[in-house]
Amino acid sequence: QGPIFVQNPDGTITEGVPAGLAGPPKPHRGRALGLGLGAAGDADSSSSRAASEPPAVSLQEEVDYMYTCHERIMLLLLLAQLSFEALYVLEYVLRIKDGTSAVELTAMYARLNPHPTLVTTILWGILTLEVVYGAVYYALAGQALWTKRSSSFKALANAGVVGIVGLALLAYVDKFNLIIFFAHLLSYLYARLHEDAAALRTGSCRG
The missing domain is CATH 1.20.120 (Four Helix Bundle (Hemerythrin (Met), subunit A))
Incomplete structure (x- = not known):
């Protein structure tokens, strides 16, 4: 059973979620940002090590x-x-x-x-x-x-x-x-x- 849309008296439409129906989990923004920064940090450190090592x-x-x-x-x-x-x-x-x-x-x-x-x-x-x-x-x-x-x-x-x-x-x-x-x-x-x-x-x- 999907969500139900209800029209309010003022003309606006509201989504109604029946009991027991859970929506898709939203990604944790802070964690995703942290992972992104960690990956970027690893890439920067790898590039700096590669630049510091003499060929x-x-x-x-x-x-x-x-x-x-x-x-x-x-x-x-x-x-x-x-x-x-x-x-x-x-x-x-x-x-x-x-x-x-x-x-x-x-x-x-x-x-x-x-x-x-x-x-x-x-x-x-x-x-x-x-x-x-x-x-x-x-x-x-x-x-x-x-x-x-x-x-x-x-x-x-x-x-x-x-x-x-x-x-x-x-x-x-x-x-x-x-x-x-x-x-x-x-x-x-x-x-x-x-x-x-x-x-x-x-x-x-x-x-």
């Missing part, structure tokens, strides 16, 4: 940019170091040929009274070791800068440690050079930095 592409670009800048600095450092060592070797050879190095080394170990020929032979042997080490060191440096692998920079850093120790030992034959020593030290630090950066870059690419 993987941006992180990869930052890593590549940092790596490229440090790579150029290391290349310039190695070129400067190579120039210093070339001048050092040239002076080393000239001082051996004119006998200055032998005289100075003999004066350092005057108590041992070394023979000049023996002193000259020792100096030439040390120079040969330096040249061989330099060839290996710069070959490793070229390989590291070319391949950009973490293992290559690790090998370069280990070779740098050998060079630093060797330069310190040259003080016993009066051939220590402070500029080359600090250049090797900086190259070692940059090799370690590139080792970590290359590992991070590889991890970012894989991710």
Whole structure:
């Protein structure tokens, strides 16, 4: 049985609902509004979290940019170091040929009274070791800068440690050079930095 419409004496019409007939439940406006606000809040929070999280592409670009800048600095450092060592070797050879190095080394170990020929032979042997080490060191440096692998920079850093120790030992034959020593030290630090950066870059690419 549906609702009944009754006309009042003044002409207006009124709806009459029989007993036992319940109309459709009206939605609770406050609850609906709350649900709407909750959904909107969740959407806003999700969008804000998405905006705050850096995309993987941006992180990869930052890593590549940092790596490229440090790579150029290391290349310039190695070129400067190579120039210093070339001048050092040239002076080393000239001082051996004119006998200055032998005289100075003999004066350092005057108590041992070394023979000049023996002193000259020792100096030439040390120079040969330096040249061989330099060839290996710069070959490793070229390989590291070319391949950009973490293992290559690790090998370069280990070779740098050998060079630093060797330069310190040259003080016993009066051939220590402070500029080359600090250049090797900086190259070692940059090799370690590139080792970590290359590992991070590889991890970012894989991710």
